[in-house]
Amino acid sequence: MDIVVLRGVSFAYDGSPVLSDIDLSIKEGDFLAIIGPNGSGKTTLVKVILGLLQPSAGRVELFGKPPGDFADHGKIGYVPQKATHIDPFFPASVEEVVGMALLAGGPARGPSGKGTRDRVLRALETVGMADFGRWPIGRLSGGQQQRIFIARALVTSPRILFLDEPTTGVDAENQTAFYDLLDRLNRREGLTIVLITHDIGIVNKHVTSVACLNQRLAYHGSHAEFCRSEVFRDMVSRGDHLVSHEH
Amino acid sequence: MQALFTYGFLQRAVLAGMLIAVACAVLGLFLVLRRDAMIGHGLAHIAFSGVALGLFLHILPLAAALAVAVAAAVAVMAIKDKAGLHGDTAIGIFSSLGLAVGVLLASLGRSFNVELMAYLFGDILAIEPVEVWLTLVLAAAVLVTVRVNYARLLYMTFDRESARAAGVPVGRLDTLLMVLTAVTIVLGMKVAGILLVAALIVIPAAAGLQIARSFRSAVWASVAVAVGSVAGGLGLSLALNIPASAAIVVLCFIAFAAFSLGKRGGGIRPGPK
Numbered sequence: 001m002d003i004v005v006l007r008g009v010s011f012a013y014d015g016s017p018v019l020s021d022i023d024l025s026i027k028e029g030d031f032l033a034i035i036g037p038n039g040s041g042k043t044t045l046v047k048v049i050l051g052l053l054q055p056s057a058g059r060v061e062l063f064g065k066p067p068g069d070f071a072d073h074g075k076i077g078y079v080p081q082k083a084t085h086i087d088p089f090f091p092a093s094v095e096e097v098v099g100m101a102l103l104a105g106g107p108a109r110g111p112s113g114k115g116t117r118d119r120v121l122r123a124l125e126t127v128g129m130a131d132f133g134r135w136p137i138g139r140l141s142g143g144q145q146q147r148i149f150i151a152r153a154l155v156t157s158p159r160i161l162f163l164d165e166p167t168t169g170v171d172a173e174n175q176t177a178f179y180d181l182l183d184r185l186n187r188r189e190g191l192t193i194v195l196i197t198h199d200i201g202i203v204n205k206h207v208t209s210v211a212c213l214n215q216r217l218a219y220h221g222s223h224a225e226f227c228r229s230e231v232f233r234d235m236v237s238r239g240d241h242l243v244s245h246e247h
Numbered sequence: 248m249q250a251l252f253t254y255g256f257l258q259r260a261v262l263a264g265m266l267i268a269v270a271c272a273v274l275g276l277f278l279v280l281r282r283d284a285m286i287g288h289g290l291a292h293i294a295f296s297g298v299a300l301g302l303f304l305h306i307l308p309l310a311a312a313l314a315v316a317v318a319a320a321v322a323v324m325a326i327k328d329k330a331g332l333h334g335d336t337a338i339g340i341f342s343s344l345g346l347a348v349g350v351l352l353a354s355l356g357r358s359f360n361v362e363l364m365a366y367l368f369g370d371i372l373a374i375e376p377v378e379v380w381l382t383l384v385l386a387a388a389v390l391v392t393v394r395v396n397y398a399r400l401l402y403m404t405f406d407r408e409s410a411r412a413a414g415v416p417v418g419r420l421d422t423l424l425m426v427l428t429a430v431t432i433v434l435g436m437k438v439a440g441i442l443l444v445a446a447l448i449v450i451p452a453a454a455g456l457q458i459a460r461s462f463r464s465a466v467w468a469s470v471a472v473a474v475g476s477v478a479g480g481l482g483l484s485l486a487l488n489i490p491a492s493a494a495i496v497v498l499c500f501i502a503f504a505a506f507s508l509g510k511r512g513g514g515i516r517p518g519p520k
Contacts, residue, residue, distance in 0.1 A: 050412045073414035080408045090280065090405050093461035100405065103398035104413045136460045152409075162412075 001028045002061075003160050003192055004049055009058030011041070011048055018044045020216050022058070028159070031186045031193045031206060033223075036213040042196045043081065045213060046162050049194075050078060063159075077101075077153030077161040079146075081168065086145075094140070095120050095133040098152045123155040124148075127181060143174030150181070160192040161185070167197075179206055257372065259379045264371050264438045264477050266386035268447065270431045272473035273393055275452035276465055277424060280404050286425070287448035289338035290432045291441045293319040293345030297433070298366045298441070299352035308366065309378050309433065313385075316429035319345065324422045369440030369492035371481070382434045389427050396420060401462055438477060439492040447473060450499035457506035472502040 004026040011019040018041045026032055034042050047053040048060060051067025062070045098120045124130045127147040132140065137148060146166055153161055163182075167175045183206045185191040195207065210226040212219040219231040226232050278284055294312040301311030319341050327337040353363055365373055374382070393400065403410040403417045411417050428448070435444040455469030480495030 052408065052411055071414065073412070076412065078409055078412040080406070080412075086406060087280070091456055091459040091462055091465045092401075092405055093463075096401070096462050097405065100398060100402040101409070101413055104402045104410060104415045134461075156413075 002026065003028050003063060004194075005059075005061040006049070007059045009048060009055045009060060011044055011053060011055050017215060019048065019055070019213075022213075022217050024211060024217060024220055026160070026192065026194060028192055029186070029190055029208075031182070031208045032195065032211060033207040033209075034194065034196045034211045034213055035198060036218075037198065040214040042198075042213055043164055046078075046164060046194065046196060050076065050162065074156035075159045077150075077156065077158035079149045079153050079161075079163045079166055081164045086149075089138050092137050093133065094124070094129065094135050094137055094148050097137050097148055098123055098155050101152045102155050119155055120151075123151040126154055126185075127151045141174075143170040143178065146170055146174075146178060147181070150178075154185075158191070160194065162194045162196075164196045165198070166195070167199075182206060259383070260371050260374050261478075261481060263374070263379050263382040263386065263434075264481060265474055266383060266390070267431065267434050267438050268451075268473035268477040269470050270386050270389045270393075270427075271435055271444075271447035272451040272455070272469040273390065273466060274424070274428050274431055275448040275473075276455065276462075276469050277400055277404050278428065278448060279452040279456065283335075284449045284452075285335060285445070286338055286428060287432055287445035289342035290316055290320065290429050291436070291444045292342035292349075294429075294433050294436060295366070295441050296345040296347075296349035296352065298363065298436070299349040299356070302363060303352045303356035307375075307377065308362075309381060309437070312366075312433045312436065313430060315345070316433050317426050320425040320429040321422060324425055328418075365440075366436055367441050368490060369436065369438055369443065371438045371491060372484075374437050378437065382437070385430055386434055389431055392423070392427060396423065400424065439495055443492045443496050446496040446499060447477075450496070450503050451476070454499070454503035454506045457503070457510050468506075472499060472506075476502060 002025045004024070006022050006024040009019060009022040009024075010017065022045065024045075034045065036042050044053060048055050049062060049067070051060075051062070051070065060067055063072070063075060095117070099116055102116055102119060121130060121133065124133060127150050129144065129147050129151060132144065132148075137145060140148065150161075150163075150166075153163075167178055170178060182193055182195070186193050186206070186208075204223070204227075207223050209221060210219065210223050211217060212226070212231050219226060219229055221229075275284075275287070278286055294316040297312030297315030298308040300315060301308030304311070323337045323341055326332060326340075332340075399410070399415045399420060402413065403415050403420060407417060432444055432448070435447050438444070439447050451469045451473035452465075454472045455465045455467075458468055459465030476495050476498035479498045480491050483489060483494040483498075484491035
């Protein structure tokens, strides 16, 4: 089943084209890496899919509906680029941060109900952060904060998870643990994952498909075919912020 | 001080002051964290033109100020979006206009008098009975509205983009927050006055943030500072015959200074983004 469908989607900021004529389908259970150089439209593409930006042309469907008509937001988990959106000094506990996603859609009263807290704790257990519930979010390391934001994205039991450059500022050891977690969620729990990155190397052993973007969709297909493709060889030879890792 | 325990009207005035303090502290926390702290100052200036309009037209100044401040709050949001202005620019335009229109109306109506001074510097003990009831009802309505939208407001204040992706109607809630702030500022005029009411929005929230380890604890600490300062300020005013508004603001600042100096590893703020 296709969870996301884009047909002929274009987007421009103040007349400058960012996305041109994108056709893309994301199937349930996929682990898709969207790669491309800086400014290639990766973040814009995800924002268009989520309905945060309106395309200037084309059609977008999320679970069979245009994003504007889509109301079941619990099916979607989203972790935006951390550095540009989060105030690390915000006075919120880890439990409060995770609980936000659970309470935002309903008649939001506050993170106090037992059912809410149980779900928050389960999400924290999933990312291995169950002991940090009372900690202020600002006291955690970059890698730990990213796990918390994943927990927040998972707390509504989504069917698709969007992650935008999730390991920016995270050290190498924690990056490996982080991608292992994504791998587990995708393979064992069947969660569809869409990962924006400019580092295809680190995700080489995890993703099932790759979308290569540079305003237009240069490639979309399986990871194995991508590694044999001309697009991949060109990118590696240019060193387009891509890192090739042997696995 | 004896009067406070003798007259029911005074007790209601003090109760109204407490409710306003709670509303200011809770809204202030959201505004400070959104870096919109000066909105309170701007809306207070805008409310001044409403007070002057009320005195000019001989209608209840508090009601006129409410209408003007709420209309301006909605207009600020609309202009901000349409003209692509930053929030502080839009509020700067409207606050200056509000002050200018207020001075013009007061001058035309020859109403630069004791009543206008009471709004500029606050005098809750001179509050009219109808204003007490209006304040009680509206302050309670502000607090209930914040309570109902608490999680959504918290989410969009912490991470606006994720909140949007989660279906939180951030645009509508921005306007709601501005309207609630406008109502609270107008109600707070009688407590602290137009010139000092913004302090009730900013200082208790800033004080609470010095020691908070969670948003919930920040709310309680801010409310405690605001309510304690209003109660203490009114008490000092009655006991020492000094202006209540100034006493309240000074007490707020003392709490802020004490929390700032006293924190040892507690609290997360202040810090750059």
